[in-house]
Structures are given as C-alpha cells and as structure tokens.
Amino acid sequence: MGWDTSAIGDLTGRRALITGATSGIGTETARELLRHGAEVVITARDDRKAAATVAQLGDIEVVSLDLADLPGTIAAAQGVVDAGRGFDIVVNNAGVMIPPFTRTMDGFELQMATNHLGHFAWTATLWPLLREGSTRIVTVSSLAHSMTKELDLRSLEPNGDPRRYKKWRSYAESKLANLLFMKELxxxxxxxxxxxVSVAAHPGLSSTNLTKPSGIAIHSLATAFLQPARAGAWPSLRAATDPSLTGGEYLGPDGFRQTRGRPRLVGMTPAARDPELAAEVWSASETATGVVFKVA
Structure with a gap:
C-alpha cells in the first residue's frame, strides 16, 4: 500500500495558504490540513462560495482573490504581507480549464492569466513573507502539460498571441508554465x-467542477467514473507535507497512466525540464505582470 494521509503527522502550529479552495481538490486539501491541526487560510473569488466553505470546514480565514485580475491579485497579496504572518505551506491550486475564449481585463487569455500569471504575481508579492522561513510552495499542474511540446511566449503578452484560440492547447501551455515556474523557483x-522548498503535484483524473466546461454529459461521466476530489488532493497533500522532498519534485497518482491512485514521484516532459525555457518564461512573466520576482 502506498502513501496515505496518516503520513502527514501533526501540523499544530503550522499555517497553510491555499488558493481556490471553495470547491473540489482545494477544499479537500484544506479539510485534510485542518484535520491534522494546521491553521488554514484560503482564497476565494465568490463571497457566497467562501461563506459556504467556511460553514463546511469551520475555523478558516478567507482572502478575497481573483487571479485573473492582476492589480487585484497584487493588492490582495500585499494585504497578506502587511498582516505580517508567515506560512509554512502555500498551495497554488486555483485554476480554470477549457473555457470559451476570454480575455481578462489586463488583456491576457483567461487560462494563462489565471493558472500561471496570477499565481506568479501572487507568489512574487508574497515573497517577503515566504523567503524568511522554510516555506513549502506547491504548484498544482496537470497531466495536460504533456499535450504540448512548447510554450509560445507570445501567450504571455497582452493581446500578443496571434494564434487561433484552441482551449486544450491553451490549458496545456498554462500547466506547462506551472511546472517551468516550479522548477525555476x-x-x-x-x-x-x-x-x-518548491515542488509540484497533479491530481490525475479527478471529478471536480473543472470538468463542467466540457459539457453536461462529460461532466456527468467524470463524476461517475473518475476518482473523487478527496483522492485528487492526495498528491498536493504529500507535496505539502512530505519531509523527504527537497525541491524540484513532481508528484502524481501511482495508478494507470497516473490517472488515479496513491501519490508518488512522477516524471515531466523535456519541455518542463528545460532550464532555458524556464528562465525565459520567468522573465516574460515579470514583464507581463509588472512584478519583479527577485528570489535572492
């Protein structure tokens, strides 16, 4: 039998920050960290969903955050920094998947804006809090990162990508960007x-609200046949708490083609491991967000 949540141990006195925790894998990640004694802060775009999550989980703090709004993201992160309390665990979990073509108020395609650029600006602005301790930063990626062999840097320019929108390509590139960010950090x-410690995880194929844009029939099939969100959270939870991880690792399910099962170390594509591309994406992300992410 592989890893299970009993391996997490006592998290009393530790603080965790999870983006996008009002449903699915984010909620399950928060629930399990709370169960092991952690103090949990979540982010939410929707006040009504945030209130429902608080009612469900109990004693958690909520930060209002829309990652598709870069000025708002930076302001929200600065508010957290100004509060002055650090974090032991940060899980960059929020995301959108295969929506109709949408540009954000800043001009970026919605998936790249939310899944990568928003989290880049969020983490960079939080950095004064995170760099002072032994913070574990978990970036949630996807099996879909393997659906593309490259990342067109024009997708990181406002109104700059001339390609016809393909929702799966855009999603795959945003998830590849997640891994490039994790490795470069x-x-x-x-x-x-x-x-x-910077690590990444993916949930395999899990039934969450992210499958809704694919249509009622596919979402219903996903709900019936894919692993539940609780299991989809296991790789994130192991990435967030396993003391043997030293940085740069990627975790996913151990079952058939990494679609389901217990979390283990998994591989990533050559593009995700490309240090030159990672440095280019980092620089382009600084330009796109207007946030200089100086790690040292």
Whole structure:
C-alpha cells in the first residue's frame, strides 16, 4: 500500500495558504490540513462560495482573490504581507480549464492569466513573507502539460498571441508554465541558499467542477467514473507535507497512466525540464505582470 494521509503527522502550529479552495481538490486539501491541526487560510473569488466553505470546514480565514485580475491579485497579496504572518505551506491550486475564449481585463487569455500569471504575481508579492522561513510552495499542474511540446511566449503578452484560440492547447501551455515556474523557483532558491522548498503535484483524473466546461454529459461521466476530489488532493497533500522532498519534485497518482491512485514521484516532459525555457518564461512573466520576482 502506498502513501496515505496518516503520513502527514501533526501540523499544530503550522499555517497553510491555499488558493481556490471553495470547491473540489482545494477544499479537500484544506479539510485534510485542518484535520491534522494546521491553521488554514484560503482564497476565494465568490463571497457566497467562501461563506459556504467556511460553514463546511469551520475555523478558516478567507482572502478575497481573483487571479485573473492582476492589480487585484497584487493588492490582495500585499494585504497578506502587511498582516505580517508567515506560512509554512502555500498551495497554488486555483485554476480554470477549457473555457470559451476570454480575455481578462489586463488583456491576457483567461487560462494563462489565471493558472500561471496570477499565481506568479501572487507568489512574487508574497515573497517577503515566504523567503524568511522554510516555506513549502506547491504548484498544482496537470497531466495536460504533456499535450504540448512548447510554450509560445507570445501567450504571455497582452493581446500578443496571434494564434487561433484552441482551449486544450491553451490549458496545456498554462500547466506547462506551472511546472517551468516550479522548477525555476527551485533553482533560484537553491542558488540563494534559502530554505524554501518548491515542488509540484497533479491530481490525475479527478471529478471536480473543472470538468463542467466540457459539457453536461462529460461532466456527468467524470463524476461517475473518475476518482473523487478527496483522492485528487492526495498528491498536493504529500507535496505539502512530505519531509523527504527537497525541491524540484513532481508528484502524481501511482495508478494507470497516473490517472488515479496513491501519490508518488512522477516524471515531466523535456519541455518542463528545460532550464532555458524556464528562465525565459520567468522573465516574460515579470514583464507581463509588472512584478519583479527577485528570489535572492
């Protein structure tokens, strides 16, 4: 039998911050960290969903955050920094999946804006809090990162990507960007001699609200046949709490083609491991967000 949540141990006195925790994998991640004694802060776009999550989970703090709104994201993160309380665990979990073509108020395609650029700006602005301790930063990616062999840097420019919108390609590129960010952050914190640990996880194929844009029939099939959100949270939970992880690792399910099962170390594509591409994405993300992410 593989890893299970009994391996998490006592988290009393530790603080965790989870983006997008009002449904699915984010809620299950928060629930399990709470169960093991952690103090949990979540982010939410929707006040009504936030209130329902608080009613369900109990003693949690909520930060209002829409990652598709870059100025709002930076302001929300600065508010957390100004509050002055650090975090032991940060799980960058929020995301959108295969929506109709949408541009954000800042001009970016919605999936790249939410899944990557918003989390880049969020983490960069939080950095004064995170760099001082042994914070574990978990970036939630996807099996879909393997659906693309490249990341067109024009997707990180407002109104700059001339390609016809393909929702699965855009989603795949945003999830590849997640892994490139995780790996580049790991390289930079190690070069700076910091105790921060940057790792990533993916949930396999899990039944969550992210499948709704694919249509009622597919979402219904997903609900019936895919693993539940509780199991989809296991890789994130192990990434957030396993003391043997030192940075740069990627975790996913151990079952058939990483679609379901217990969390284990998994591989990533050559593009995700490309340090030159990662550095280019980092620089382009700084330009796109207007936030200089100086790790050292």
């Amino acid at each position: 790991d390289r930079r914190v190690k070069a700076a001699g910091l105790d921060v």
